[in-house]
Amino acid sequence: MKTSDITIFQNALQLHEAGKLDEAFNLYEASIEKGESSTESWNYIGMIHYQKGDFNNAVKAWNKALTHNPEYVDAMLNCGVAFYGKQQFNEAEQLLGKAYQLAAHRPEVALHLAQAYLALGKTEAVNSLLNTPKHLAYNIPESYLTLAKVAQAQQDWEMVRKWLSSAQQLSPQHPSILIELAELESFEGNIIKADELYREALVNNTNNPMVSMAYGKFCVLHGDATQGVQYLQQGLNQMPQHWEGWLFLGNGLMEMGHLDDAIKTYEHAKSLNPTHIGIQQQLAKAYGRFVPPWHGEMMADLERNDAYQKAIEQVVNKDSIVFEIGTGSGILSLMAARAGAKHVYGCELSPHLANISSVHAEKNGYKDSITIINKKSTSIEPKELEQKPNIVVAEIFDSGLLGEHAIPSFRHAQEHLCTDDCVVIPRAATVKARLIHLPSLASVNPPKEISGFDLSEFSRFIVPREYKPVHLLEYDYTFCSEEVEIMTVDFNRLGKSIPEHLHNTITHHYKVTSDLPVHGVAFWFDLDLADGIQLLNHPERKNNHWGQAVFFFKKPAELTPGETVELNTYYNDIIIRFDEEIIPN
Structure with missing residues (x-):
């Protein structure tokens, strides 16, 4: 290889590493015209296209590199990773599998193949690649992170925590590890700890859009839609093609009552990922959120009202501290107060309904007995309740029982807010x-x-x-x-x-x-x-x-x-x- 040709390619690499993509692109093309370093130059041209968001031309360039050298692992690897990023997991598995056959000794090839396997639900294949002494000896944090996701798919939460802890020991401030740990804490109901981990990730990764969007998603899920929308918008400014960010931005706008904006956001998310069932569902729900008719129907269900009244009168006494989830009109809180409860806490996410239930408590003479908290129940911290509830009452069921998140709400109240001998109505x-x-x-x-x-x-x-x-x-x-x-x-x-x-x-x-x-x-x-x-x-x-x-x-x-x-x-x-x-x- 001529020195001049090497110099052209090396200069291109230096410009590429310095972020001068257009100048590097021109020199890579010049190297190809000279007939030297063609395979490597096509590979890096593909990377420049991919960095600019041009997936199709990136794949064409990598294919040209493979035409020059069918066993060029770097082009297979880059192309496989690109297909993975586009959620074309079968294509990713095919390319990464070939790369692994040629370079099984390279840990990053095994890692990316394992990630493709995971996306396709092939958890045993992931374990066979990564959960081995030889691979783990490389001490790659992402490998432990991938194994944690395998354990999550298998609902083995003890192993999830084990793998994440191992990953964090190798890279304490790795943003993806902190996010996964925060999601685990959130899933287990440790909302305050989860918030601390997200904030730690933000402090150490201020310009990382994935961290911003992960925290925005967390805020939306736990009742702080305003802050969640801010962080999601911040992340999407840097990653406008991230469909999941748009999905949760729509969720946040829905929570804030900006239904028209939510629908536009969901429509944009759908344009980025037309087949995703979650986007389709949320878009349909947004269209249907303008007039919820069931509040009046619920109050008119007299058999339901009488049954709850009898149950509350049987269970509640002068020592009862009652916690009502989703108080709505306030009728069940009023029943508990009338049954002689020492105090009643009602929580209601909608500010309009929270205000109405407070007015109802005052109108019916229970202003001092009932406290209405305008929050989602799972966002309430123990310190916000002066007395620990020993009874939970709720009618947060839809026609299919679980759609109003009754189980997560009851579980959070029992584990984080109430006494150990707490009784739930209904049981x-x-x-x-x-x-x-x-x-x-x-x-x-x-x-x-x-x-x-x-x-x-x-x-x-x-x-x-x-x-x-x-x-x-x-x-x-x-x-x-x-x-x-x-x-x-x-x-x-x-x-x-x-x-x-x-x-x-x-x-x-x-x-x-x-x-x-x-x-x-x-x-x-x-x-x-x-x-x-x-x-x-x-x-x-x-x-x-x-x-x-x-x-x-x-x-x-x-x-x-x-x-x-x-x-x-x-x-x-x-x-x-x-x-x-x-x-x-």
Whole structure:
């Protein structure tokens, strides 16, 4: 190789390292024209394109490098990492797998391949690559971080903490490690500790957009939407293609009541990631947030009111400190005060509802007995309550039981705010289900052809892959199976958290009782409020503000009476779902 050619390439490298991308680009091209250093020059041209956000031309340049040298590992590695960043994980795995075959001795190749495996759910493959004495001996913090994510996917929280601690020992101020530790603390309910870790990451990484967006997301999730929006906007100014940042910015704007801005933000997030189910769901919810009709229906459900009143009167006494989650109109707090509670704390995130419930307390003569806190319950710190509650009462259930975040709210109150012997009203719920023939609603979930017209565009208002609240008494329907009890939730003895991106699975068998097409699964819950006091939510109960939930299949199932079919139930702390179709035996 000629000295002049080497000098051109070396000069290009120096300019590249100095951030002078255009000048470096020209010299890399000059090196190629001289016919020397072509493979390396194409590789670095690809990197410049990628640094400028030009993914397509970056891939073309790396492919040219591989045309010159099909076994050039650096080009395979860079191209694989780029595909990973675009969430094209299969392509990333293919390229990184080839690179690993050629350079298994290079720890960074193994690490990036492991990250592609993780994105594809191949956790055992990740462990086989990284969880070995040879690889761990390299002491790469990102390897421990990746293993922590594997443990998270397996819900092994003890191992998550172990791997993160090992990573932090190697790199105490590594932003990604601090973020993961903060998310773990937040998940376990240690909100103050999580906040401290996020702030530590911010102090040591002031210009890191990922840190800004992670903290913004945390703030939005824990009730400080204003600060969350500020940090998210700060991060997005540097990383405008980060769809998840736009998603949580929309969530923050929703919390602040800026619905029009939230919809625009969700639409932008959708343009960056059109197939992401979370964006589709939040966009649909934003469209549906202008008029929430259920507050009046809830107060009008007299059977519900009477059952809660009886349970509260049975449990509450003069020594009771009551904590109501989601106080709304304030009716349950008023019931507790009337039952003789020593004091009642009601928490309500909406400032408008918090103000109304405070006015109701004063109007009904309980101004001194009831304190309303305008906060999300999971953001309340123990010091904000002068006395520790020993009773939790709430009616934060939707038609599918878990959608209003009842489980995380109860768990946080029990673990961080209340006495050890705290009692929850209601104390348990049992979920029951039956296969259902419901042709009228099946035709619009999602909308298809109606009266000879294609109305499918209306589906943008339908949240995909979620159950729909339905008052079955208002429709013609036929149950197509016997009733199945699918799960019981004991609110006084909640198990470990299940994050919203994970789920547990239960398989149930349904005995078919009808030959009509089966459109989905109808399910509902019965509440066990206190000794001898139940509130049933079955379809025959009139004036039932919850109604029932129906999960519609992708297509109707044709079944035979007498046969038994399997159907999986998927659940976590905030949702219940089912298989999207039944496959007959």
